[in-house]
Amino acid sequence: IFAFFFVTVSSRIVGLIGVTSNPTSGMTIASLLATSGIFLLFGWTDDTGKAAALTVGCVVAIAASIAGDTSQDLKTGFLLGATPRRQQIGELVGVLTSATFVCLAVILLDKAYGFGTEELPAPQATLMMVVIEGVLQNALPWMLVGIGVLIALVCELFKIPSLPFAVGVYLPLSTFTPVFAGGLLRMYLEKKSSSKEEAQARREKGVLFSSGLVGGEGILGIGIAAVAFIQGNAPKGFGYEWAGVAAPLVALVVFGLLVEFLRRSCLTKE
Structure with missing residues (x-):
């Protein structure tokens, strides 16, 4: 049913x-x-x-x-x-x-x-x-469920989609941070567009680029898991252990470069 x-x-x-x-x-x-x-x-x-x-x-x-x-x-x-x-x-x-x-x-x-x-x-x-x-x-905990219902009602009253809001609440910060960054970049590019057609073109390029990232990450994850299953442990060189205490800084730099690459890809004329 x-x-x-x-x-x-x-x-x-x-x-x-x-x-x-x-x-x-x-x-x-x-x-x-x-x-x-x-x-x-x-x-x-x-x-x-x-x-x-x-x-x-x-x-x-x-x-x-x-x-x-x-x-x-x-x-x-x-x-x-x-x-x-x-x-x-x-x-x-x-x-x-x-x-x-x-x-x-x-x-x-x-x-x-x-x-x-x-x-x-x-x-x-x-x-x-x-x-x-x-x-x-x-x-x-029904009290927490009730609080969530009230928050969803408030979101709907302010024309905020409650489902994406809820997903952002329960997903880990590490998972949702790229989504938030992508939303900010999209808002920036659309505001800087001179026309609706240009904004739509930039948005479509960003969606294509991001779709490739999502698909590539999934394929790479399955490949790493296959190697880990065969070897009995994760292949060396992947992860953040190799960077030691500088791992957060290295990740931030790589993430920033990726965002800049996405921005430049959306601004190309081709």
């Missing part, structure tokens, strides 16, 4: 705006809260109940994600003039391929580092674990 309704929401949002606006995390957490609450009423609070609640959350998350991705693909295919038959074939191949490699990547990361470790903190998974255990064990 949750998947049915959230698939509709996901498809419509992505179709109107884009895949980056798909609130998958919010829909998953809402499903976990509702499912765990129902299980609590029926007394299904053992490990089997926790696994069942997590399964429901996984189904909702995957269904919403696939629905949004499919909506984005079909919209793009329509704009490019692709036929429905070819799009259906592409979607089937894409689902099977992504399901296979995502499962392999998750298993590889778990074997190499383990979830919840310093190398793989998995903050969203930790949040969902807290939600399930808190509701089923009747130990969820």
Whole structure:
């Protein structure tokens, strides 16, 4: 039932705006809260109940994600003039391929580092674990939940999107700092643009550049995890141990150079 309704929401949002606006995390957490609450009423609070609640959350998350991705693909295919038959074939191949490699990547990361470790903190998974255990064990700090609801209402009153705000609150600072820096850079470049067309062109270049960074970081992370799994430990030269006490300064310099490179890439005329 949750998947049915959230698939509709996901498809419509992505179709109107884009895949980056798909609130998958919010829909998953809402499903976990509702499912765990129902299980609590029926007394299904053992490990089997926790696994069942997590399964429901996984189904909702995957269904919403696939629905949004499919909506984005079909919209793009329509704009490019692709036929429905070819799009259906592409979607089937894409689902099977992504399901296979995502499962392999998750298993590889778990074997190499383990979830919840310093190398793989998995903050969203930790949040969902807290939600399930808190509701089923009747130990969820409802006062904090109520405070969060009030903060979300205040954000909406001031026209601030509450979901990105909440994501920025629970994600680690190290994870969200690049997002904040990218937002500041985008705001700066758009304000310095002489026209809406120039601002849009700069924004698109920044999105392409950032997408490459995200994709490259993911591929490199999987590669390092594969080497760590084969060797039994992380390959030498990666990480921050080699820099010693100067590691924060080195990281700041590299990050600053990357931001400057992104800025220059957005300002190019090509």
